[in-house]
Amino acid sequence: QSYDYDEGSETWPFFMLAVLCVILVPLTIMQLWEALAGGEKDRSSQHQQHVLGDLSERYTGNDVRTFRAKYAAKKSKWLAKRNLVIIAGWTIVAYLVQHIGSNDAIKDAATLLFDPYALLDISASSTDREIRSAYRKLSIKFHPDKLAKDLKPEERSVLEEQYVMITKAYKALTDEITRENYLKYGHPDGPQATSHGIALPKFLVDSSASLVMIVGYIALLGFILPFFVSRWWSKTQSMTKKGIHVKSASYFSDRLFNFKPSQVVTTQLMIRWISHSEEFKLMFPALAPNIFETLLHDHINRKHSGNLQTTKFRIVAKSHILLFGLLDIATTFRNLEISNAAIDTLKALVQAIPLSPYSQILQLPNVDAKRFVEGSVDDIRTLGKLFTYDDAKIGKILGIEDATQLQETLTVASNIPYLKLIRAEFKVPGESVITPLSTPHISLKVLVRSAKHKFFSPNMIPDEMCQDEQDFDSLRDPFASVSEQPKLPQSFAPYFPAKRSGCWCALVVLQKDGKVIQTPMLIDRLSFANLSQDFDKRTVKDLDKDFNPENWAVGTIKIPFSQPAPEEKGDYFFRVIIKSTEYFGPDLDFTVSMAVRE
Template sequence: QSYEYDEGSETWPFFVLTMLFVVLVPLSISQIYRLFLDRSNATEYGDPEQEKVQKILEEVNDEFVTEDVRVFRQAYEKSARSNIWSKRNIVLIVGWALVAFLIQRIRENDAIVASATGLFDPYALLGVSPSATDRDIKSAYRKLSVKFHPDKLSKDLGGEERARIEEMYVQISKAYEALTDEITKANYLTYGHPDGPQTVSHGIALPSFLVDRVASPVVILIYAVMLSIVLPYFVTKWWSRTNSFTKKGIHVKTASHFVDRLANFKPSEIVTVDLIVNWLSNAEEFKIIFPNLTAADFEELIHDHIDRTNNSRLKDPKVRFRIVSKCHSLLHGLLDLACGVRNTEIANATLETFKCIVQAVPHTPYRQILQLPNVNKEKFLEGSVDEIYTLGKLFTYEDKEIGKILGIDDEHKLKKTLTVASHIPHLKLIKADFLVPGEPQVTPSSTPHISVKFLVRSAKQKIIPPEKFPESMLEEPQDFEFQKDPFSILESQPPMPYSYAPFFPTKRRNALCCLVALQKDGKLIQTPVVIDKLSLQNLNKDFDKRQVKDLDENFKPEEWSIGTIKIPLGQPAPAETGDAFFRVIIKSTDYFTSDLDFTMTMQVRE
């Protein structure tokens, strides 16, 4: 009924210590992970070929990045990296200092020390280590009992001394019994003392001054403020922030705007990049960052970025950079929603818009060429006798010719341009199947996935026909591990390196978006699958199509790396046997290149 308060400061330090540990230990672990183990910003992949490609692209990127972009990137990277004096670090430092202070206080507190030493430790009493055997315990007891036996004591000892030694003897006997006698041992293990349950006191682990008449109104006030102001404030802030954003990371108002545009979209309208940019310009995220600007302003800024002009009335490049860098998540969100309403044309246009924004190139027929650095647009457009739209076509000419076509006179500049051109990954389809792990074919109502085998190649390299690659290079392991998780093969590929994108405000990595549509109605059937791991080592190979004329006996297919993409299907195979036709689209988000767009037959057989 009557609770004791912690007058002697025996227990409240432990309480505060526990609270501190609850906060500090997870925080410390996560901070250590972030500082030392987080690999998401890595430029080392453990894959020397991939690092080689990375290095080449980084060098070229650095050469062509403008000063404005460089400054913006530095500021962005600085804020992303953890600062020494960030809030987290300060909390950690102060927290651990408090812990040290409390531990020191506990050690200096005699009352705590006394109650700790009051604990019954049979091993210490017998003078043996906790791992001693029964024989050691017996011999230790025998020695001590001889020393402390009341009958063996000298008659000269005073009453106090005698009492002390007798008490000692009792303790030693108890200790011996606690370790050997069954009943006493049970008592010791259950209650911590061989005599059974000791007195237990219950109290409140808080000093009494907190509840004394003087301090208690203050404590109540603190409680009131915490419960009625501080707690609701933080919970509301957290809740509205969580509620404001969809799973894909875009604002709910932006998402509902996109859904509205998608639902009211007329099939007679042709989807263009301009249309997508117009939809983007109404994003809520932009309004939050720049409340004073209108949708028309945002649209103009994005167009300025794509056309590499500066027509907007807002001349500060930071405004444009923030808007453009936000487009990444907005476009991914729109892509997801477009797949949700099954609109293939809009999904495709979203990906094309992505490329236009990343490369700052408008969606003209010449976009593959215009994404290259140093191109003299006027000379190129008026010059070509033979219509050149693709990098592949460009590389049918000798380097000097290419310089003339692109209007590049400087040899050093031409070399850089050709480096970029030959390091843009192109995909060549080798094989695509519907696979059901453990089955030789697709059976009715099974769950197949799509397995795509392709070659990553440079536009400069000679085309290798798919037949040149033996089945052994394309087949997959059939062991149990593979059947359990057929998608594990994707994890073995290294992450994509940073892209060549000197106009995009932040450093970014290429990704491949995979869309699947039904050929019967031409509509998409599932959300996009984004691939961010792919080996680009083939880009390092010297296989210039202007020099290699024929694929002779010296051609070794094993030297080439085959890329794999696995696309899970969102629905099972049809319940009846027959053929179903699917269109698979695999597009790069960052480059204008030869993407994959092909038809696959699902042969459903018993």
């Protein structure tokens, strides 16, 4: 019953040391890694550097810049806090080590430990011969008969003691039984008296401090633990796996569930829906949804919102995740119209441009919208069409006088990544046809091209450039080859409060009933190498001479198919929609047929 606590406080320092090291060592390594590699991690991460990112930084307005600066600051403070913990931790460790070193109780306890190699002062890996010779040397020195006569009795006893130990050590290493004992119990004489105790320092358990302990325990178990657990639990409970608040998700589901065909789907409707999200209410409890709606519309129309400017930036930055949540729910309800509208709304918020036939043009910087819409002689609605004119004419059409600004606008326009479909087919890894009930995926070969590039027909890209390597691991996991492609670079979105690199959303629609059949797949890895090509449609005249397929990087997109191929043979048609979340224009919308054969 009477536990003997750690009288000489010889065990709890080790326990504390162990606990601290377990926490501190990985933390310190991580911290060092962040501090050293952290910088270049941002720089040299897979994001390919791209001219649009730099231009986007150049065109970012001051209020967005200050907003970003404020937001970014938070991160570094957090870093400091972690440093603090590390420094404190290591000082405690230092103190403990010093305490252990100085504490003699620990020292003599240490001598209790029987270590034959130390006694014979030979290395642990020495052979029997060395052990024997070492033993012989030492025993001659320490043998009682050999000891000098004039020793004092207590010296003599120490030496005799020493001799006994040496003999024991020798036996522990050579004689079978004692070695057996030593290996099993760590001591040749068999199991030693081991003292079991609680590694708690004495001062903690004697009567006076025990009250503090009890109170400590009650506080820990009664308040602190429940507090953290409940906070963690409410946090996890309140967020869906897509990262939006449960209440927002249920609101969106309710809107979709009660959606009437007589309602018209527009971006205004999407904005109204996300304005009722729980996130906004939590961020700004004092504001009503219609205020959020107005702010979002202000953002899209690039109107200043006065003192609600920061509020506007925060909800616009948040709307990104909300629209993805809404998109996910809309695809779960198989509603294509709302899925499309959600992505269009995201584009409108990213580019701060309302959805209109001229959005592709108006998303360019320095465009004088009024002059463009009135002035445009024949209907120019796409960048491709814009690039059929020469630069000067384009300047006039867009209403840009200043040459450098025009140059920058043209750079942006020619670097907006358009997708061109080269090959599209259903594929089952390792099969040449789609067999019934197999697990196909949609394999696309696309070319990232600029709007100024001359158009050429897809079959000018030879088949061998569109083959996937048929080696084993690509058969085992066909999606591995996609992740070798570089990540998308920072997008040109100077009005968006946060830096972003965007993605394409791939929707798969069943042509029979026009409904979405699976949740969207996000494409965030594609090489933009082709954009650096000139290949201007105004200069390139005949394709055969100037066109060389080798110069073009073919991108791969693989869309997993959510359900197995149908049972019976036949042709099934699916519509694949690949919509960019960043820019107006670079969307793909085509039909792929699945020919199910034996």
